[in-house]
Amino acid sequence: MKQRHVAVLGAGVMGSAIAALAVGNGLPVTLVDVDRAVLDRARGEVTRHLRLARLMGAQTGTDVAELRTTVDLSDVADADVVVEAVTELADVKAKVLAEVSALVGPEALVLTNTSAIPVDELAGSVAYPERTVGAHFMNPPYLIKTVEVVRGPRSSEAALAVARDFLTGMGREVVVVGDGPGFVINRVLQRMINEAARIADEGLATPEEIDLLFTGCLGHRTGPLATADLIGLDNVVDSLRVLRDRTGDQGYEPSALLLAKVADGDFGRKTGRGFYEHRGTK
Structure with missing residues (x-):
């Protein structure tokens, strides 16, 4: 790999984990955030991930x-x-994306790790949409070795080839x-999480019972609610709203239980509590 x-x-959560994968x-990685305290914590998270x-x-x-950390976006101008x-x-x-694309060269590959926003929607903000x-x-x-790579309508074959080389060079499929x-x-997972949260809220089954059915009957590594805690319930709600707004499907309207947990600051593993208690992870 080049x-x-x-x-x-x-x-x-995802930025520090992706940085750990690369380093x-x-x-070499330059990790950027607007908050120096977040960057300081992220350095420890990268070490833990490794x-x-x-x-x-x-x-x-x-x-x-x-691994370099910075609050100055211009420090990544030489990134490819x-x-x-x-x-x-x-x-x-x-x-x-608009700010970084104005800094890096026209040959730089821009990968967005968006969970639900269409790539072409974001590519409309960058200087070189074909490289997104x-x-x-x-x-x-x-x-988790498999990466879902999304080809936007304006993504070039050259950009896809660089993305594939970059990811496979790190052992990803x-x-x-x-x-x-x-x-x-x-599109599938967030709907499943939302329905599982509704079932728990209705009292038909506990989160533990719901997840046990998915792991025991369907062979999932974790059930939908344990997965939601890993993703972050705040991120789940954001993704559901993106899907609702862009598809018009009200099945993606975040459930009352998800909204209540996010309002209470119970985001899952990163806060120590979500559908489950996560001791020593906050």
Whole structure:
């Protein structure tokens, strides 16, 4: 794999995990966030992710590259791969993508890790829309090898080839899909989470019982509500709203239970409580 300088925009749950994947595969990363305290925490998270990846056998090499952190977006001007992983709000993503695309060169690949916003919608904000591709990593990306890569209507074959080389060079398996709200994974997954939350709210089954049925009967690694806690219930609600607004399907209207948990600050693993208690993870 060609040696690349990777810029990761957003140092939250996914941004820090993507940064860990890249540096663990020998690619230097500049991690950007507007909040220095978030960046300081992210550095510790990257170290934790790398340790876990080694324990799980997901990273066997020792060639860990440099991780730089910065609050200055201009520090990524020389990056040739940009991975956008900011919050799932279209206006925020569009603003960040517009700013970074004005800084990097015309040959730089811009990957958006959006969960549900159509890639072409975001590509309308960048200087070179043909160099913009969706790369929907699953959490945690250093353990889940498959990446849903989204070909926007304006994504070029050259950009897709670079995206494939970048991802496969880190040991990822690429599945290329077409563009649209939620793509494949989240068009199905977010609806499933929403329905599972409604079932729990109706008292038909507990979260534990719902997830046990999915793991025991359908062979899922985790059920929908444990998965929601891993994603972050705030991110689930944001993704559901994107899907509702862009498809007109009211089945994506966030359930009352999801909204209540988010209002209470119970986002899942990252806050220590969601549908489950997560001790020692906050």
